[in-house]
Amino acid sequence: MLRVETPFALTAPAAAVRARPILPLEARGLVLETAGRRLVDGLDLELQPGALTVILGPNGAGKSLALRLLHGLLRPTAGAITWAGRAADADVRRRQAMVFQKPVLLRRSTAANLDYVLKRQSLSRSRRRARLQELLTLGNLLHLARVPARLLSGGEQQRLAVVRALACEPEVLFLDEPTASLDPAATLAIEALIERAHGAGTAILLVTHDLGQARRLAREVVFLHQGRAVEKAEAAAFFAGPRSAIARAYLAGDLAL
Ligand SMILES: Nc1ncnc2c1ncn2[C@@H]1O[C@H](COP(=O)(O)OP(=O)(O)OP(=O)(O)O)[C@@H](O)[C@H]1O
Ligand SMILES: [Mg+2]
Structure with a gap:
């Protein structure tokens, strides 16, 4: 059984002590075209x-x-992305993190994957060690600290990817189906981490097909179809009755593409 509660508090994002805000994040008219296909429209x-x-x-x-x-990994064909009114720069990139649909990990141990991120923060050696233990505990990965990340199970890799993203203390966290391969207990543990980060001030943008998870976590829902946001609503209103036929069909599980 995974331990959801830990005696550690996630450190609040350093947003409070940073002068320049990076939110709101605004995307306007984003288009992504490749080989004549409009993937984002x-x-x-x-x-x-x-x-x-x-x-x-x-x-x-x-x-x-x-x-x-x-996140800044792809350049739009058209449209604009602004962070508190300005284009992304190195400062913005440092202050946001992403967890990918398929975990991207270094060919090193579990602990070394986390330490790689901590090394880039100006922490004392003892603080860095303490943070490492804290993060391993948060991800229920203490017993796997010395195991090469590539040997972890899919779910363990995903837990490592999530706590590694949190190690950056991001102000904005993008999560792409972070619990797709996790068992129910591990899913709830990751959701607890997401809630905790959110409680500490991190803005979260989460993609999921797990409707239970969406109901548990979402404050707001954006429904995407064919590269467009066809509906945006407060979560309770969305789940009570989406406005668009396509979202209704998706929720009903009878979306024929
Ligand atoms: N690098 C690429 N080159 C060409 N087409 C791509 C590329 N990446 C994605 N696509 C296409 O763009 C569309 C959107 O892909 P995307 O991965 O964003 O879907 P998604 O909404 O995340 O789906 P899923 O729920 O399956 O993860 C798909 O039709 C996909 O085939
Ligand atoms: Mg996807």
Whole structure:
């Protein structure tokens, strides 16, 4: 059984002590075209301070591409992304993190994957060691600290990817189906980490197909279809009755593409 509660508190993002805000994040008219296909087609999206927004939508809707565009891994064909009114720069990139649909880990041990991130922060040696233990405990990975990350199970790799993203103390966290391969207890443990980060001030943009998870976590829902945000609503209103026929069909599980 995974331990959800830990005696440690996640450190609040350093937002409070940083002068320049990076939120709201605003995407206007984002387009991504490759080989004549419009994969993202005029996407508008905002992320306000304190947001916990869930992106829903069928396979191929453009959810992962949207997160990659916002994170800065892809350059849009057209449209603009601004962070508190300015374009992303090195400062913005340092202050946001992403967990990918398929975990991207270094060919090193579990602990070394986390320590790689901690090394880039100016921490004393003892503080760095303490943070490492804290993060391993948060991810229920203490017993796997010395194991090469590539030998971890899919779910263990995903837990490592999530706590590694949290190690950066990001002000904005993009999560692409972070619990897709996790068992129910591990899923709840990751959700607890997400809630804790959100409580500490991190704005969250989460993609999931797990509707239970969306109901548990979302404050706001954005429904994507064919590269466009077809519906944006407060979560309770969305789940009580989506406005768009496509979102209703998705929730009912009878979306025929
Ligand atoms: N590098 C690429 N080159 C060409 N097409 C791509 C590329 N990446 C994604 N696509 C296409 O863009 C569309 C959107 O992909 P995306 O990965 O964003 O979907 P998604 O909404 O995340 O779906 P899923 O729920 O299956 O993860 C898909 O039709 C996919 O085939
Ligand atoms: Mg995807």
